[in-house]
Amino acid sequence: MSQKKNILITGIAGFIGFHLTNRLLKEGNYHIIGIDNLNDYYNRKLKLDRLRQLDLQVPGDEKINQSCSSTNITFYHLSIEDYGALTKVMEKHQPTIVIHLAAQAGVRYSIVNPHAYAQSNLVGFLNMQEVCRAYPVEHFLYASSSSVYGMNEKIPYSESDPVDKPVSIYAATKRANELMAHTYSHLYKVPATGLRFFTVYGPWGRPDMAYFSFTERILKNDTIEIYGHGAPERDFTFVDDIVMGIINLMDKPPIGETPARILNIGNNQPVPLREFIATLESVLGRNAIKKEVPMQAGDVLKTFADVKLISELTGFKPNTSLKDGLQHFWNWYKDYYKIKN
Numbered sequence: 001m002s003q004k005k006n007i008l009i010t011g012i013a014g015f016i017g018f019h020l021t022n023r024l025l026k027e028g029n030y031h032i033i034g035i036d037n038l039n040d041y042y043n044r045k046l047k048l049d050r051l052r053q054l055d056l057q058v059p060g061d062e063k064i065n066q067s068c069s070s071t072n073i074t075f076y077h078l079s080i081e082d083y084g085a086l087t088k089v090m091e092k093h094q095p096t097i098v099i100h101l102a103a104q105a106g107v108r109y110s111i112v113n114p115h116a117y118a119q120s121n122l123v124g125f126l127n128m129q130e131v132c133r134a135y136p137v138e139h140f141l142y143a144s145s146s147s148v149y150g151m152n153e154k155i156p157y158s159e160s161d162p163v164d165k166p167v168s169i170y171a172a173t174k175r176a177n178e179l180m181a182h183t184y185s186h187l188y189k190v191p192a193t194g195l196r197f198f199t200v201y202g203p204w205g206r207p208d209m210a211y212f213s214f215t216e217r218i219l220k221n222d223t224i225e226i227y228g229h230g231a232p233e234r235d236f237t238f239v240d241d242i243v244m245g246i247i248n249l250m251d252k253p254p255i256g257e258t259p260a261r262i263l264n265i266g267n268n269q270p271v272p273l274r275e276f277i278a279t280l281e282s283v284l285g286r287n288a289i290k291k292e293v294p295m296q297a298g299d300v301l302k303t304f305a306d307v308k309l310i311s312e313l314t315g316f317k318p319n320t321s322l323k324d325g326l327q328h329f330w331n332w333y334k335d336y337y338k339i340k341n
Contacts (some may be wrong), residue, residue, distance in 0.1 A: 005097065007024065007098075008033045008098045008099070009034050012032070012036050013034075014201060017102070018098075019202070019283050022053065036051075036075070037079040038080060044173050048263075050204055055070045056070055056075050057070070073201050076089055079120075080128060081119055082127075086128070086241065091192045095199070096139075097139045097327075100142040100143065103121050103125075104120040104173075105170075105206065107161050110169035110170035111181065117170055121177065122177075127301045133184060139250060139251070143183060145174040146197065146199070146235070148171050150163065156306040159263065185254075186258040186260070191253035192260045196265065198236075198264065198305045200237050200238075203331070211326065217284050224277070225293045226293065227294070228301065233270040233271060233303070236269060236304075238318065263310045264307050266307060268318065271322055274322055276322065280326055305317075
């Protein structure tokens with residue numbers, strides 16, 4: 001029997017990190033080393049319940065020790081800003097692949113609290129690069145974002161497009177990550193793939209995302225605010241499609257003198273906000289009370305992923321329609337929050 005590969009995943013209690021870990025555990029070929037600081041950007045209970053779904057023994061009082069483990073997963077409660085703690089984890093487990101998903105998320109919050117983004121997305125990212133240099137890995141995959149494209153007018157967004165005019169602090173930190181990863185690949189030959197995610201949604205998602213917060217407000221008969229008068233378009237990508245894209249890339253590190261690349265990973269099918277809300281109303285079987293408001297600072301009008309590169313590398317082809325994806329989310333939401341139809 002071949003030995004299981006050690007894979008380090010940061011942000012394991014986060015939305016994408018949880019789904020990725022869950023899928024890898026089901027495949028049974030890996031031992032997962034998970035890291036998360038369990039911050040309170042949104043309700044910690046949701047993060048802890050994700051960990052429980054992974055069969056980790058998380059205490060009922062929602063306090064968690066420094067580490068806990070089950071058969072194929074070891075979890076560490078620590079921050080990526082803690083370089084010393086990161087180093088100990090890398091030294092102990094010597095992972096062959098690192099998938100770095102931990103970050104301070106949210107475009108709008110980055111305008112309110114930029115220092116949180118500097119710490120997690122810049123200092124934390126630098127720490128991850130340093131430990132991958134000190135303990136070489138076969139492949140370092142990390143989360144970037146479609147937000148790096150800013151107000152680019154060329155559609156669809158291609159990896160070769162200029163990305164030097166971000167319109168949010170969050171976007172600026174993600175672009176900085178791409179530049180830092182390129183530098184480490186050039187200087188130290190760390191094989192790095194940056195993934196520009198496009199509006200990921202699905203069960204166990206983030207409560208600050210529109211589909212989640214809209215659902216909450218519709219159920220309460222509260223008004224939902226429609227930014228940009230419903231004109232903005234988003235390339236909504238179902239989380240299972242994202243996970244398969246990541247898994248299919250794990251054993252395909254970039255090669256060459258500077259082994260670094262950046263890939264879009266999206267649905268390749270943007271949906272106007274008005275159509276998205278109509279689809280959500282149909283799935284919920286309820287109508288929303290709507291209020292149209294101007295665009296918010298930091299938001300962009302349209303996201304649309306050109307996925308040619310990742311498709312050529314892995315055969316990536318998203319196959320979840322928006323209606324089916326929202327139905328999966330709604331089924332989970334009803335079960336998790338004990339909603340009766």
